[in-house]
Amino acid sequence: MPLAIDPLIRLTGLSKIFHTDEVETHALSGIDLDIKAGEYVAVCGPSGCGKTTLLSILGLLDTPSEGSFVLAGEPVSTLSAAQRARVRARAVGFIFQAFNLIGDLTVYQNVELPLKYRGMPADERRSAVLAALDRVGLLHRLKHYPSQLSGGQQQRVAVARAVAGRPLVLLADEPTGNLDSANGAEVTALLRELNQDGATLVVVTHDPRYLREARRTVYLFDGRLVPGAPLDVEVA
Amino acid sequence: MNGVRQDLRYAWRGLRQRPGFTLVAVVTLALGIGANTAIFSVVNGVLLRPLPYDHPDRLAMVWGHRTQEPLAELSVPEYWELGERTHAFARVGAYADGSATLTGAGAPERLRVGYMTAGVPAVLGVAPVVGRGFGREEDLPGGPAAVLLSDALWRRRFGADPSVVGRALTLDDTPLTVVGIMPPGFQLPDHYEGTGMELWAPLQLDPAADRSDRGWHFLDVVGRLRNGATLEGAAAETSALMRGMRAEHPTEYAAEFDGTSTSVIGEVVGDVRPALLVLLGAVALLLLIACANVAGLLLARADTRQREIALRTALGAGRSRLVRQLLTESVLLAAAGGVVGALLAVWGIRGLVLAAPASVPRLDAVGIDVRVLGFTAALTILTGVLFGLAPALHAIRGDLTGALTDGARAGTAGGRQRTRRLLVAGQIAIALVLVTGASLLVQSFLRLRQVDPGFRPEHLLTARIELSTVRYATSDSRRTFYRELLDRLGRVPGVRSAAMARALPMTGKLEIGDWSFVLEGRSASPPLPSDWHPADWQAVSPGYFATMGIPILRGRDFTADDRVGAPGAIVVNRTLARQAWPGEDPVGQRVLLGGGSVDSVWRTVVGIVGDVRHRGLSTEPRPEMYLPYAQFPAGTGSVTPSVSIVLRAAGDPEALVPSLAATVRGVDPDIPLSSVQTMEQAMGSWAAERRLVMLLVTGFALVALTLGAVGIYGVMAHLVGQREREIGIRMALGAVPDQILRLVVSQSAWLVAGGIAAGTAAALAAGRLLAGLLFHIRPTDPLTFVGTALILVVVAAAATVAPALRAVRTDPAHALRSE
Structure with a gap:
């Protein structure tokens, strides 16, 4: 999974301003951040500091107001919505706090969905879906619907969905926020394993228990990276 | 009682708080209830209100007829x-x-x-x-x-x-x-x-x-x-x-002469009954669509009322109590729709009575009476329960605990969505039935208008005159009057030619009647029943065929020489020529009309003319014979005192009306003119009932299409709104805009396909009811069904555009944040 391109993600002078009526809200300001392939980066900070906005931009769900974003050597900050969707399908895997599985689709269909959007042939899709579900230990739940699963199982399906297409980067937004401690630990372990297998992980969290899992933590405050903050350290 | 009052107060407050919703629902219901009330009042006046006779069901008409x-x-x-x-x-x-x-x-x-x-x-x-x-x-x-x-x-x-x-x-x-x-x-x-x-x-x-x-x-x-x-x-x-x-x-x-008896009630209303029943069916379908639309609106509202319902349940309200409260709201809505609908119906009834052709019987009995009011009240209550029950039941079946604890995540409202989709598919199906019916009626009407009547109706002015049988007691005096009148009319500037006939084609309900004759040398003496040839009969003046534009195929027109005392003359139409003289030339052949003393002279066929659809465009031409009015059958008493005048104008025939009246006055100032109209107006009146039914069903179909489109739009817009988060997720997983567009459009397409399939089956079944009103088109005409389905697809596509574009424009970051 790690690429030779270094860094995998480069943000330079990145800002995001939201306009509501006549009010400007600077959600992110002057963010400079490099993330290497295979890194496990945790993004933390208080509520409203811009963590989710940063993750949206990293996941190409949103575009920066200023600055540049280079993903795997390709500038992506000025792409159209359709172009961003194509890059997203190929390069980004999302894991959400609320799992965000689609209730009308089975476990198999949920995991298969991003691969369909990517245009992967059916036989390749099938083996990728089965491999991903095997990885999270849910092969026996292929035909179940999300409502028939526990919270931990749902998040594991979400992880399988995120990794099935072998994206360049996995973005996780409070992935254990909706789970009890046992299920949370299970998912945390799963992410650790993925990283150990070479996956690049960017995890937004403000739970210090999980920050230790990351090899590097960046701290956001009022939309800015706080250099030298206690948690902005690389864990050996 | 107190509870009902409380429910009413709460429902009233709820409706006032959502004026947009209330307005749309009331207008939709008013259209449905109003149309039903108006048409029912006609059905009530014409069909249901008893005839003003003692036990009219014990009365019968007696007829003779041939097979x-x-x-x-x-x-x-x-x-x-x-x-x-x-x-x-x-x-x-x-x-x-x-x-x-x-x-x-x-x-x-x-x-x-x-x-x-x-x-x-x-x-x-x-x-x-x-x-x-x-x-x-x-x-x-x-x-x-x-x-x-x-x-x-x-x-x-x-x-x-x-x-x-x-x-x-x-x-x-x-x-x-x-x-x-x-x-x-x-x-x-x-x-x-x-x-x-x-x-x-x-x-x-x-x-x-x-x-x-x-x-x-x-x-x-x-x-x-x-x-x-x-x-x-x-x-x-x-x-x-x-x-x-x-x-x-x-x-x-x-x-094959026979006889029968028929009911008087059938005689009075029989002709108009099928058309009225079709209209009643059409408005009933319209009301169903209106109900489905309002039920859809209420279901959408139910999504936003989950928390309120859950709270009421938590405070001890039983399910039946909640259903009662919700039904009170829907019945109140229906009542408002009923009141507005009744007002619309008052205008509608006036319009219908004005627009209805004279051939519709008992129009004076059409109005709002106790029965119509009862019908409207019952319809209103039924409507309120009909569109309110499903949303009420759905509202109390939701995940109440979830609604109280986490409204935003309390399920996907799947049951309600399924019901709404079913409602919309049903609306499409009903709209298809109405549009198919309208399309068949429109095509019938257009095809009817394309039928060649057998004469050229343009530039013709017609009128009826009736002579006083006292002052014009003899046939001679009548012949003199007619000859003088036609001479003068022929000289009026702007008149190309003038003629008269006993009864003109398609002008009102004048019976032309038939008469039998025998062929010279081809019948027994006395003639056997099988020797008689029946044919409709006409008495016309010289120049009638030229004035009417009826082609003379062989032989000649009548002339002034075909007078009393001259050899009897007769002209036959093409159908009669073929029936009575198959493979032969009738010109020169002689016939004797039946009735012995009525007409005892042998008449020579002097010409053959083209067929005229005397009894209406939808009736095939019948065998017809023309006698010169001057040789009007003496045995009928005398030359008829009542004839139709027809003028062929060089320009606008209506411009000749004053000249016609002045000319008649000039011959005899005491002879009234009646039924003055152009031939095209006369033909229009003849088709007026068919035209009115066509226009009404088309109008209902357009309203149905509009309501159906609103229904599709409402459901798709609501679905897109409900699925904003899902769409955001799909986008986050890499869906490009085209794929989102396909997602929304395919949902709409399934609804439409289901509706069209059900509607086609229903329209095929309903087509049989329409058969009697159609002309030269089968109720199962495949082109009509395909065309109607295409119309619905286009309407559905138009109604889906806005929600689909909204889905494509979903901001995934925003959609996920709003979680």
Whole structure:
């Protein structure tokens, strides 16, 4: 999974301003951040500091107001919505706090969905879906619907969905926020394993228990990276 | 009671708080309820309100007819023998219609007159409200001249003055004594169309008249069934009687002559019943669509009321209590829709009565009465329950705990969505039924208009004149008048040619009637029943064919030389030529009309003309023969005093109306003109009923399409709104805009496909009901069904565009954040 391109993600002078009526809200300001392939980066900070906005931009769900974003050597900050969707399908895997599985689709269909959007042939899709579900230990739940699963199982399906297409980067937004401690630990372990297998992980969290899992933590405050903050350290 | 009041107050407050929703729902329901009320009021007035006779279900009309031929009136001997030789009827009466000019009490006025035997009111069980009926002596030939007035004429012309009874009126220059006033709304059974009759005179049939002459069928005969007798029994007895007469008078009847009896109720409303039932069905479907639409709106609201319902449940409200409260709201909505709908119906009824052609009977009985009000009230309550029940049940079935704890994540409202989708598919299905019906009717109408009537109706002006039978008592005086009038009309500037006929094609309900003849040298002596050839008969002036634009295929037109005393002449149409002289040239052949004394001269065929669809564009041309009016059959009494004038104009025919009136006045200032209209107007009136049904069904179909489109839009917009987060997730997983577009459109497509499939099945079943109103198109016409389905696809696509674009424009970051 790690690429030779270094860094995998480069943000330079990145800002995001939201306009509501006549009010400007600077959600992110002057963010400079490099993330290497295979890194496990945790993004933390208080509520409203811009963590989710940063993750949206990293996941190409949103575009920066200023600055540049280079993903795997390709500038992506000025792409159209359709172009961003194509890059997203190929390069980004999302894991959400609320799992965000689609209730009308089975476990198999949920995991298969991003691969369909990517245009992967059916036989390749099938083996990728089965491999991903095997990885999270849910092969026996292929035909179940999300409502028939526990919270931990749902998040594991979400992880399988995120990794099935072998994206360049996995973005996780409070992935254990909706789970009890046992299920949370299970998912945390799963992410650790993925990283150990070479996956690049960017995890937004403000739970210090999980920050230790990351090899590097960046701290956001009022939309800015706080250099030298206690948690902005690389864990050996 | 207190709870109901509380529910009403709460429902009222809830509706006031959402004026947009309330307005849309009330307008939608008002359209549905209003249309139903308006059409039901017509059905009520025309079909349901009892005829103003005593036990009208015990009354029957009596007819003679040949196999496959229209029912025909009876001749005088047939009428007498019916009374003498049948047992099914307790009593019978006969009547005929005509017109006369009333003078001496204000301005001269041409009035429709019913001529009836003295016993007709007793047969019908009706008596004059003022004065008396006809006495026996008044109904004998040469008896005292008496007249009964209609209530309408009595009020209009005599200010409802009861002392008019006993006074003398002058009708066609003959003094008559008013003996009574008939009840309001009274008409003889088949006189309910148009304005009806305004006065009645005794028929004065002669019981001692020659009974061998049976060819002159002009009497409508009505009978009251004897106690214990049935209509079927009366029909069988009439049939046996007519077949017996045929055997007794073989030279007077065609081989297959028969008879029957039909119900008076069917006679009055039979023709219009299918059209009214189709309209009633159409508005019922419209109301169903309206209900589905409002139910869809309520279901959408139910999504936003989950928390409120859950809270009420938590506070101890039982399910039945909640359903009652929600139903109160829907019934209140329906009541508002019902009130507005009733107001719309008042306008609608006025419009319908104004727009309805004269051929629709009993229009004066159409209005809002207790039955219509009851219908509207029942419909309103039923509507409220119908569209309110499903949303109410869904509202109380939701995940109440989830709704209280985490409204945003309390399920996906799957059940409600399924119901809404079903409702929309149902709306599409119903809209398809209506649009298919409208499309079939429109095509029928267009095809009918393309039918060649057999003459050129453009630039023709027509009018009816009726001579006073007192001042123009003889055939000679009438011939002189007609000749003089046609001469003068032919010289009027702007008139290309002028002619006259006994009855013009497609102008009102003038019966053309048929007459049988034998071919010279090809019949036994006396002729056998099989020797007789029936044909409709006309009496026309020279120049009639040229004026009407009827092509002369062989031979010649009538000329002034075809006069009294000259060799008898006759012109036949193409159909008659082929039937009577197959493979031969009829010109020069001779025929003798039946009836013995009626027309005893051999007539030579002098020409063959093209077929004319005299009885309407939808009726195939029948065999028809034309006699010169100057050689009008002497045995009918005399040259007819009542004829139609037709002028071919060089330009606009309506511009000739003043000249026509002035010319008639110039010949005789006391002769009234009536039914002045262009031929195209006459043909338009003839098709007016068909046109009105077509326009109404098309209007309902358009409203249905609009409501269906609103329904599709509502559901798709709601679905997109509900699925914003899902769409955001899909985008986060890499869906490009095209894939999101396909997602939304495919959902709509499934709804439409389901609706079209169900609608097609329903429309195929309903098509049979329409069959009687169609012309040259089958109710299962595949092109119509495909075209209708395409229309619905286009409408559905248009209704889906906005929600689909909204889905494509979903900001995934925002959608996920709003979680």
